[in-house]
Amino acid sequence: MNGKSMPLTESNPPLTEAAAKQENSMPKKTAILHSAQEVFGQHGYSTTTMKMVAEKAGVAFGLVAHYYGNKESLFITAGFSMIDDLLATLSHKTRKARSGLDGVRLFVESYLTFTQEHRRTFPVLIRCSPFSDVELPAERERIAEKFLEIIHALQAFVRRGQQDGSINPELPEAETAFLIYSNIVGAVRTTMITPYNVPGLYAETVRYVVRSLSVAAESSIPPFLRPSSLVD
Amino acid sequence: MNGKSMPLTESNPPLTEAAAKQENSMPKKTAILHSAQEVFGQHGYSTTTMKMVAEKAGVAFGLVAHYYGNKESLFITAGFSMIDDLLATLSHKTRKARSGLDGVRLFVESYLTFTQEHRRTFPVLIRCSPFSDVELPAERERIAEKFLEIIHALQAFVRRGQQDGSINPELPEAETAFLIYSNIVGAVRTTMITPYNVPGLYAETVRYVVRSLSVAAESSIPPFLRPSSLVD
Amino acid sequence: MNGKSMPLTESNPPLTEAAAKQENSMPKKTAILHSAQEVFGQHGYSTTTMKMVAEKAGVAFGLVAHYYGNKESLFITAGFSMIDDLLATLSHKTRKARSGLDGVRLFVESYLTFTQEHRRTFPVLIRCSPFSDVELPAERERIAEKFLEIIHALQAFVRRGQQDGSINPELPEAETAFLIYSNIVGAVRTTMITPYNVPGLYAETVRYVVRSLSVAAESSIPPFLRPSSLVD
Amino acid sequence: MNGKSMPLTESNPPLTEAAAKQENSMPKKTAILHSAQEVFGQHGYSTTTMKMVAEKAGVAFGLVAHYYGNKESLFITAGFSMIDDLLATLSHKTRKARSGLDGVRLFVESYLTFTQEHRRTFPVLIRCSPFSDVELPAERERIAEKFLEIIHALQAFVRRGQQDGSINPELPEAETAFLIYSNIVGAVRTTMITPYNVPGLYAETVRYVVRSLSVAAESSIPPFLRPSSLVD
DNA sequence: TATGAATGAGCGTTCATTCAT
DNA sequence: TATGAATGAACGCTCATTCAT
The missing domain is CATH 1.10.10.60 (Homeodomain-like)
Known part of the structure; x- marks a missing residue:
């Protein structure tokens, strides 16, 4: 041989x-x-x-x-299992946050990194999300509730940052958490499911978020830009 | 009579x-x-x-x-017609922008207002979007291209703001446009298709965006929070 | 030619x-x-x-x-349409009854004749019957109610016969109607869906029923055969 | 201990x-x-x-x-085992019949009593019966043959009654057996699988059958009610 | 004796599409 | 312009059956 x-x-x-x-x-x-x-x-x-x-x-x-x-239950199981993995990772990666703002930063970075490390499977979360098409009206509430775990984790860091002085104390907690999450979701969707190619988007997302939360940001905005008559 | x-x-x-x-x-x-x-x-x-x-x-x-x-063509027609209406409105509402940043602000405000004034029909745009489920792979590129019109309009104001000094000149144009758009999309989706109730979200979205683009924001961020190793 | x-x-x-x-x-x-x-x-x-x-x-x-x-609704429609045809025929054929007992006789005869004249389609009624397998629990009550129309028509003749003296006045109305119907159903099922061949069954069914209702029947039964301890 | x-x-x-x-x-x-x-x-x-x-x-x-x-064989085994239990009981309960008619009476009573004492399991016989849905065409003949054991036992009492003078000698043996069995089956089905509630049905069934077989029954029927042109 | 993983034929049903009127 | 009868591919799902352990 x-x-x-x-x-x-x-x-x-x-x-x-x-x-x-x-x-x-x-x-x-x-x-x-x-x-x-x-x-x-x-x-x-x-x-x-x-x-x-x-x-x-x-x-x-x-x-x-x-x-x-059945299909519905498989979908929910697939999605929730991904959320659980993500939450575990986020919780682990943000445990050494030095401040609230640092926590937010670590949160966003870890989230984005997690999507990169689960390129093939992560998109299930984009589908199984309350921000996506409601094709399973029956499960809408359950999915939304599950997702709140993510948003509340983020909100906790915002609150901590407002207490420790690293985040602008005038920001509304809940709205801010949703807006940060918007940036994460937007960056991930752009990268994973659109045909657009925006190479620096992940890195810039972190900076964009941190800037908006920082204490100095508001001061430089001219008064006429501040008020808004928008009501939901 | x-x-x-x-x-x-x-x-x-x-x-x-x-x-x-x-x-x-x-x-x-x-x-x-x-x-x-x-x-x-x-x-x-x-x-x-x-x-x-x-x-x-x-x-x-x-x-x-x-x-x-057929169904596909009806869907595309319905979605594109909505985009065209939206673009017309945005273009009209932002024509009196006093600066780039003011343009961004008007853009965001008008966009959000538009969704409120088209509560019943606007969601078609959420479905017919490159950031949503790709149920029509064949039309993915066409939809993405059409949507770029919205993002480019936004990007134009970012560029103008960097030239007229109203927007932080260090921000990358494209990424910033995508991030602003993330906030718009996130606010709209939260309000229109999730079961969440976040009353001040639209108004806060405008402020959140403007803060992040403002020239002073970056200065207050501690150095260790700035670098990021994230690569898309 | x-x-x-x-x-x-x-x-x-x-x-x-x-x-x-x-x-x-x-x-x-x-x-x-x-x-x-x-x-x-x-x-x-x-x-x-x-x-x-x-x-x-x-x-x-x-x-x-x-x-x-769907299948269920097709089944119900097929069965009920057959019942309606049957009821119309029975009502027409028994309209000249000379007495209650004659009405019963005409009823039974017409029923049996109807099954012969609808050899191919009548069996749908055997399936769509409260006396058959309950494969559609949801429709059980509706079918049972519809069938009562048949049994009540029979019961009306029993009552009339007891009033005009052609039928034994001691018989319980409802039970008797069910027992007559048992004979009809038994004869029809034997002929239409079992492999048994009992040529004189239809003709004998009429006689069997009429004998049991006749006023003289009971008198000839020895006393020890009368009582029964059966309770449902 | x-x-x-x-x-x-x-x-x-x-x-x-x-x-x-x-x-x-x-x-x-x-x-x-x-x-x-x-x-x-x-x-x-x-x-x-x-x-x-x-x-x-x-x-x-x-x-x-x-x-x-397999399922089919389980079904047949379940059904036949029930028939065997039933036949054993009937044979035991009718062994002291004083006459043919008394045998018929005991047969009907014992049959009905048996169904009451096997409320949970007896209905298998209703399903596994030649008078029911033919869902197992392959087994149709075997089931029919097995069921003949029941009908023949009944028919034997009819014959005996005609010989000992307790039953109208003009009745056709086979047809009569089938008609008696119709009444049994009808009463059992009404009670066990329909939603109808007919409290005295079992007791009345015995009387109804005995009346129809009794020797005096026919005499009281007016001539015009007797003939029938029905042919199977 | 006892288990449940694994298979795939066959079911009811949905629905975009075509077309004669 | 306007209708809805007619078609059949494709779906989710059930479940008897087989078989390795």
């Missing part, structure tokens, strides 16, 4: 993605959830079919129902 | 919405487009059916196809 | 049943209902598929849903 | 029905058959699932197939 022409392992060259998942001996149940995150993320709820998920996972489509009941 | 055969009041009390549209003698073609905007806005692309649109417009469903060909 | 070998009409020899229905220029909506009665009657609710109904009617299966909504 | 480690009471308060079956140390194989009778009886063949049977029996659903092969 010589090593020249014999493959060392009988590696199966055109390994499909589905086969790959089985190859890693990822349990089928896990493979299905993972595939669901990818496919829902890529196509959204309606356009995704159970067959697509099953095929990507390399299993019979009946198995998807076996483990996750 | 005699009272003989005239009904005293021609009030038709239980007038359905569909009937109302015909009543105003709105041409059927227009009624269909208007209904399409409402229904697509409320339910999204996939969930909307041609029958829903026809019923809301009070016409036979065959007529929808007769005028607009 | 001679009639010997030329077909008078270009009759299409292997005419399928479906084609035949179209041939008679029976409207498609009617053809579907008729086919539904046949197929539901032959196979029961669960075993029948929409495809079977559509094929027998010679139409695309989508048209079934177009006209009748 | 010491009390140290023994729980004072091994009471397991919220015992589910499934758990109860295991508790009685009913062998699992028996528990499955019993559950099958209940579930098939309640829901019919098509609507019943193997999982429902397994759950009610408190066993893994694989075990059902392990013992009974």
Whole structure:
């Protein structure tokens, strides 16, 4: 036996993605959830079919129902599991914040980094979000409630920053948290689901947010720019 | 005029919405487009059916196809028509801007006001947006291109502000335009499609944006908060 | 011209049943209902598929849903339409009853005759009956209520017979009506859906019922056979 | 025996029905058959699932197939086992009949009593009957043959009654047996599966049958009521 | 004996689309 | 211009059955 022409392992060259998942001996149940995150993320709820998920996972489509009941429940499970992963990461990455503003900064940075490290699966969160199309009216409230966990975490840092002097004390807590979150979501969506290419967007998002919260920002604004008659 | 055969009041009390549209003698073609905007806005692309649109417009469903060909084309037409209306309004409302920053402010305010004045139909734009679910991969590029008109209008004010000294000259033009737009979109979505109730959000959005663009904002940020290793 | 070998009409020899229905220029909506009665009657609710109904009617299966909504509603419509036909016939055939007992006799005879004259479609009533499998729990009450029309018609003749002296006055009205109906149903089911062959059953059913209602019947029964401890 | 480690009471308060079956140390194989009778009886063949049977029996659903092969065979086994129980009871309860008519009476009474004493499981016989929906065309003949055992037992008493003078000698044996059975089946179905409430039905059924078989019944019927042109 | 993971045929249903009128 | 009958691809889902453990 010589090593020249014999493959060392009988590696199966055109390994499909589905086969790959089985190859890693990822349990089928896990493979299905993972595939669901990818496919829902890529196509959204309606356009995704159970067959697509099953095929990507390399299993019979009946198995998807076996483990996750139905499409709606699979979608919610896929989305919520992603939220839980994200929250765990955010909580870990922001635990050493030196101030409220620093916490906000770490929060935004970690969030954006998390999306980069979960390129394939993160978009499921964009679909399973109260800011997205309401294709599951029945689950609207549950999703919204779950998402509040993210926004409240952000709001807590705003409050802390207003107490420790790192954030402009005049800002309304809740509104500010929503606006920061808007910037995060906007940056992520622009990068992940639009065809636009805005290379510096993630880095600039952090600066944009920090500037708006900083204590000096307001002082330089000419008076006529301040009032607004807008009412929701 | 005699009272003989005239009904005293021609009030038709239980007038359905569909009937109302015909009543105003709105041409059927227009009624269909208007209904399409409402229904697509409320339910999204996939969930909307041609029958829903026809019923809301009070016409036979065959007529929808007769005028607009197919669902996809109806959707695009409904969305683009909304964009065009929006752009016209924005262009008109911002023509008296005193400076770049003032232009940004007017832009944001007018945008938000526009959504309030088109509560029923505006959501079609949320669905027909490159930042939303890509349920029509074939039209993704066209939609994205159309939307750039909005973002470029915003970017033009940023540039002008950096030239006239009303906006921090160090900000990257494109990224900043996208971030401002994030705040607009976030505020609108929060108000129109989430179950959250954040009463001061629209007014605060204007201030949040203006603060971040103002020339003094950056100076108050401690150095360690500035750098960011984030790369898209 | 001679009639010997030329077909008078270009009759299409292997005419399928479906084609035949179209041939008679029976409207498609009617053809579907008729086919539904046949197929539901032959196979029961669960075993029948929409495809079977559509094929027998010679139409695309989508048209079934177009006209009748869904399987359940098609089933109910098919069954109730048969009940209505039956009731109309019974009411017509019994209008000349000379007495209550004669009315019962005419009722039973007409009922049995009706089943013979609707051999293909009548069995739908056997399936869509409160005495049959409850495969549509949701419709159980409605079906039961509809069927009472039949039983009440019978009961009215029993009452009349007790008043005019043709029927044993000691019989309990309601129970007797149910028992007569049992004999009808039993005879029809035996003939139409079991493999048994009991040639004289229909004729004997009439006699069996009439004997049990007659005024002399009870007198000949030895006392020890009368009491019964049965309680429902 | 010491009390140290023994729980004072091994009471397991919220015992589910499934758990109860295991508790009685009913062998699992028996528990499955019993559950099958209940579930098939309640829901019919098509609507019943193997999982429902397994759950009610408190066993893994694989075990059902392990013992009974497939759904069809489980159904037949469940139904035939009920027929065998019924026949044994009838044969025992009618063995002291004083005459043919008395035998018929005992037969009907015992049959009705049996259904009352097997409220939960008897309905399986209603489903697995040639007079019911033919959802198992393949087994139609076998079921019909098995059921003949019941009808023939009845017919034997009719014959005996005609010989011993307790039953009208002019009645056709087979038809009469079928008609008596119609009354039994009708009473049972009315009570067990319809929503009707007819309290005296069981007791009246016995009298209704006996009257119709009695020797005096026919004499009181006016001639014009006798003939019938009905042919099956 | 006992389990439940895994499969896929077949179901009811939805709905965009076409077309004769 | 306006209608709605008619079609059938494609969907989510159920569930009997098989089989490795």
